[in-house]
Each structure stands twice: as C-alpha cells, then as structure tokens.
Amino acid sequence: MTTYILRRVIQGLLVMLGVTFICFVIFRFTGDPAIIIAGQDATPAQVEEVRQAYGLDKPFYVQYLLWLSHAVRFEFGRSFISKVPALNLILERLPATVELALTAVFLALSLGICLGVAVSIRPRSLLSRLIMMGSLAGISTPTFLIGTILIMVFAVEFGVLPPFGRGDTVLIGNYWATNFLTLSGLAHLILPVLTLVGYQLAVLLRLTRAGMREVLGEEYIKTAWAKGLSPQRVVFKHALRNVLIPVVTMSGLMLGEILVFSIVTETIYQWPGMGNLLLTSIYEYDQPVIVTYIMLASIIILSINVGVDILYAFLNPKIRYD
C-alpha cells in the first residue's frame, strides 16, 4: 500500500515537471521573457540587466533549471496590464471561482445521484421519462447556451435575477470575500450556479442510472430480493454502493471540465473569478498570468487526481498495489 501511494505521488510530481517544461517553452518562445519580466516600459539598459540576472543569455537547459527554481517559488513576473505579481492577481480571484464551482459540484453530485437512483427504480413512470428527457436536453446543451438562455428568461424577460457580477460580499478573515452571507450575494449566485450545474448534473444522473440498471440485473440483487430484504436495503445498501465508486471517481475527474466551464460561466456573467481573468489575459497576451493559471490549475487537478486514486485503492480491495 505504501509503495502504491508513493508511486502515485512520484508519478504526479513527474507530470508536474512536464507541465513546468511546457510552461517554460510557452514563456520562452512567445515573446521576449526579459521584456516580460522587466515590464514593457523598462529602458533597454534595465532589460539587459534582467537578461543577465535571469541568465537568459545562457544555454537552453541552464535557462530551464533557472526558470524552474523561480517556478517552485511561484515567481512568474508581473502582469503586463496591472503591473502586480501574477500570482497575487490570481489568488485575489480564487475565492469567487471556488465558491461558484464548489456549490455547483455539490448540487450536481447530490441531485445527480438521487435522481439517477429514482429513475432507475421506476424506469417506466411518467416522471422518470420526463427526467430522462430533461437529462437528454441537459447533455445536449453546452454550458454557454444554458447561461445565455437563463439570462434571457430570468434577467431580461422576467427581470427577477441579476445577470452580472457578484453582488454584495462579506470579507472573512481579511482575504476571503464570500457570497453566502448577503441576500444580494446569494441572488447573484443563482444563475451562474444553475448554468454550471446543468451539464454536469445531466452527466452524473445518466451515469448513475446506467450503473444502477446494470447492477439491478445482477444475481446478488436477485438474491437480496429473494431473501425478503426491504426495498430500501436492496436499493441503497446492495445496489447503490456498487454504483457509487465509479460515479465518485468520475466526479473527481470532472474537475478539469469544471475549470473550463467556469471560464465560460464567469465570462457570461462577468463573475470576477480566475476564469474571467484567464480569458482577458489570453486576449491581452498577458503571459505571466496565463502561465501562473496553468501551473495553479495543474497542481489542483493533479493533487485531486492522486488523492482520488489513493482513496479508490482504500475503497476497492480488488485494486492491485504492485
């Protein structure tokens, strides 16, 4: 078990090394890094100074190692546009994205599993058919279209919900601005969360239903029915447990998707999060911010992945530890 965990952690670190190399190539070969670091309005003498200080006149591999030593300390220079360190800029936007994404993931996961189970128990009832039709529409409508339609209906047509911004936020501990403590904050959260939930909810619902349909036909479920267990026990204890592992694994792996769909959602609603910042930075060629975002996103995605793998090994005794 220890060797298995160790191996997964080492593999994760190797992938991270690969990501730093790709980021280095982006940084080095799209624009002159000396100008990037010194800032665009630096004098030629300052640029030359930076070039020597950062070893940009040295061979490729020396440069990479130097870059790496800065990367582990998260020093990627200052943003072209706002002139503050790129990392600070992103960390400032982090709470907005985390609150939006976590609320959406929580709702998608809990509703998706509940509805998936309900639909698989009574596959032919009218309500189940309606839910399945809804989920078909859900997986067939991209996030940006859901968002635009929600704005059309609730903000333009009925005018009941605010279509942009975060509303009033409350500062917790001088850093974390939260939406959950004011009425306006909660109202501003509704449409973006619904937008982000739609597609993921439909995917998880269908995954749960597909798993349940397979499991409910297995011999051990027939046995459970035959020995007279209550329906709740059969469905939740015997069937759902065996479906849950792939569903939870899947939702752990959906993080990359959540990140990219939060870029879409934040853009539509002018939500002041990391995704919105990334898109603006891409339009404005703001490399330091882009590279910092990629590094940060990779760290989050990889650590969650390694975490899920280790959890999975604990949950499923059949997994090979070699």
Place this chain on the structure above:
Amino acid sequence: MTDRRRSKFRYDFLHDPSAVFGAAILAFFLLAALFAPLVAPHDPYDLTRVNMSDALKPPVWRAGGTSAFLLGADDRGRDILSTILFGCRTSLTVALGVVLLSGGFGVSLGLLAGYYGGKLDAVVMRLADTLFSFSTTLIAFLMLGLFKQRGVLMVIVAIAVVDWVRYARTMRGSVLEVKQEVYITAAKATGCSDARILLKHLLPNALAPIFVVAAVDMAVVIMIEATLSFLGVGVPLTEPSLGMMIAIGKNYVYAGMWWMVLFPGGAMVLLVIGINLFADWLREELNPKISRRR
C-alpha cells in the same frame, strides 16, 4: 456480422422510435450541411453580397422583417438561416475530422497497448489518464488561446490532442476481452504473425464498442467546437460557426432580439440530441448486460 445478426440489428433499429428519430435528425443535418451552398438563400461569407444596411433585420413574421431574411439578419447583415446552414457545415466537418483523427490514433494505440501489455500498456494508459484529467476542452482552449493561429484544422488538432484517449481506453478494454478467445489462441498456435493477429483477428472483433464511443464523441465535439468559438478562440471570424453566432447574439439579448441566440442554439441542440438518441440506442443494443425490453 452474420446475416442473422445483421437482420436483428435492423429489426431492433426500425422498432425503436427514438433511434429512428435520432438518425433522421442526423441525416437531415448531414444533407443540409453537404448541400448548404445549394439550399442556403444567401452566401453569408461573400463580402460583395453582404450589405450592412440589412444588419439586425428581424425574422420575416415580425414588423420590419422581409422574406429575403426568413430568420432575420445578424449585426453585419448576414442572413441567419444561411449562416446556420454553413455553421452546421463547420460543426460537422470538425466533428468528423476529430472522430477520424483521434479515432484512428486512439484505436491503434489501444490495440497495441491491449495486445502487448507490459511497459507499453502502462505508459500509454498513464499518459491517457493524465491527459484526460485535464479535460479535452481545457487543453484545446489553452492551445488555441496561446497559439494565435486560427482555422478549422487547428481546432480539429487541438481537440484531438486529448480526445484520442476515449478511443484508446475503450479499445484496450475490448482487446483485453477478445484476447482471451479461443480463436486468438488458435491463431497463435498455427503460427500467425503478430501483425496478422492484430489486424485480421483482434481489430474486427474488438471494434464494436468503438462505434458507440464515436457516436457520443461526435455530439461532444460539436459542443466543444461551439464553446471554443463562443469564447473567441475557435474558428476565425471569417468562417461560419454556431458558437460564434450565439456569442454575437448574446450582445443583443438585452435588446430583446432572442432569435439571434435561439435559432442557431436550437439548431445545435437539435443536432446534438439527434446524435445522442442514436448513440443511446447503439450503446444498449451492443451491451449484453442490459436485457432489451422486447
């Protein structure tokens, strides 16, 4: 496929209304996309014909609409109906391109990894898992955002960078099952070369699940392309795209011009639903674990 299986397949298909409906929608859009230059009332990307004075014309049934622009015109005076037809053409070109490119690559890698196992298998599958956890859309978005080159081919390649993983995983799993069959052992015993076993025995027998993956993938890719174009990193402004039409229409939502979003959006959702209905049916048809209703 034996004759008997083929006729069961046809029977099941014709007796499942949602499968026929889905396939009909897909066929309709394929024809519309193929013959777009013939059936579209305008050529929205012929700059000599597009006239700024037609900009933001409403659909024909609303005050100020003309029969020249059945579904209205966009902010530059391009006919919305024609742009939708040409946009579907782009969507389906990208979808087929990605399915062929990543399908070809993924199936070959999955075949080799499943058959040879060992180091090759471990490396390929670990790479696949890692790439997939970053998500197809995220990688494609970053690639297209960083390399400022635009074009249908760039979009296809950027999506395929991660998308092949779907095919490789499924193919590997399928090969691992088929490898156990007696006829593979027999083929080995009679001294068949590896190449012959791979191409003549394993590939055709392990390929069935790939069709389900390809069908689902088409729907997914159409949505990814639209998302990329919506964000402004997909196909260039000079090419028609449903995602871009919706991005333009979004600016006029507050002016109440819902048709600029709902017509291209509706066309895309209908196309994707059609593909998904057909894919759903195919998955159940090919899955022996689920008993058919009849």
